[in-house]
Amino acid sequence: MRDENKAARKRRIEQAALELLASKGYLATSMLSVAKRAKASNETLYNWYGNKQGLFRSLVEANAGEVRALLEHDLVQDRPPEATLKALGPLLLGLLVSDRAITLNKAAAADPSGELAHELTQAGRGAVAPLIADVFVKARDAGVLRFVDAGKAVGLYLDLLVGDLQIRRVLGAVPALTQPQVERRASRALANLKLLLSAPRHQKP
Amino acid sequence: MRDENKAARKRRIEQAALELLASKGYLATSMLSVAKRAKASNETLYNWYGNKQGLFRSLVEANAGEVRALLEHDLVQDRPPEATLKALGPLLLGLLVSDRAITLNKAAAADPSGELAHELTQAGRGAVAPLIADVFVKARDAGVLRFVDAGKAVGLYLDLLVGDLQIRRVLGAVPALTQPQVERRASRALANLKLLLSAPRHQKP
DNA sequence: AAGCATCCGTAACAATGTGTACGCTTATTG
């Protein structure tokens, strides 16, 4: 009951921080405003997170952990690689261009120390790319894909799937994608990937 | 001589602003620090640019103008479309992931008002995409490319060419590309684009 | 029920930012 309460309050605080971040930006989101919105105290924030960066770092970590959990949960189902591959795209794309992820990317870009950005890429692509690579290797073993360098194949896939959507969303040039849009784009990306990976490829020099 | 001096000082100021922006970030780059570095006065900055956003907006505009000029100069040479297409890639990619462009993107992401971001996308993709579309249409007329919707073809090309490089560079996850890297990536993107655009395509729903 | 830790609300503090004002120097113009 004690820890439960604490966890709930922690969720409230991080929720409040995210909301303020989304509406005001990193700069204008002060610790006091977060405390106020979460009905928590300034002192508590500093006791729990140390400082402003600490608070937002924990947001990044929480989100990255959730993303990884979702992906892993999705991959653990023992489907044929083809189906896993198909399911991966919309899930991944949806997560990467979600409002929350974009908000965090924006904050990371605005953080002067660069620590948030480091954390984000580390916990983001650093943790996700290997998972995708695993799926790709399994798909290759099953004859669905054909490639030499798994890392390059994943890079190509991410280019096709995500492209410059993230930066454009960070800059506010495009609104959030609807679910059908996500699915359409993912299916197109996969189709294109297969086309490119089945054609005769040039080798890396 | 009068205007000459003024223009020179303006260059010094914007140069100083860019340098500080690159090293300290948007938040930590104060007007006074810019003035100091440019050996100019605070008052002059405010007289010329109005406010902080105005200063950085003018940086964005200057860069966008330069990019467009470079591209247009490149496209005006009357080469066969194939050659134009080949030359476009490295030039465009180099410009989009250059230190200066990335610095400005970062600043735009950090600007709380979103005005810089708006300006950047407007003057950036908004002005560049039509130029690329022109090249593509000429290439199609010459039988080099095959597509229905020029906008979609350009989008696919940008995905292949730039991908998520911009956001990763903004987050500091990857260093600046060397010229050979730029050329390699551009040539691969073009090859892939041709493959995809010559294969039987699904139509948009 | 007493004691204790935790946390809220609020205040205080030092630092810094933007934007403005004001003498003083410097260069241009008639």
Added chain:
DNA sequence: CAATAAGCGTACACATTGTTACGGATGCTT
């Protein structure tokens, strides 16, 4: 040469931030 405009350096008000500190309330433990 005199007059004038522009710009530098400095200082200023004013707001806001991150961070620390403190008194009082609240709830858990013994």
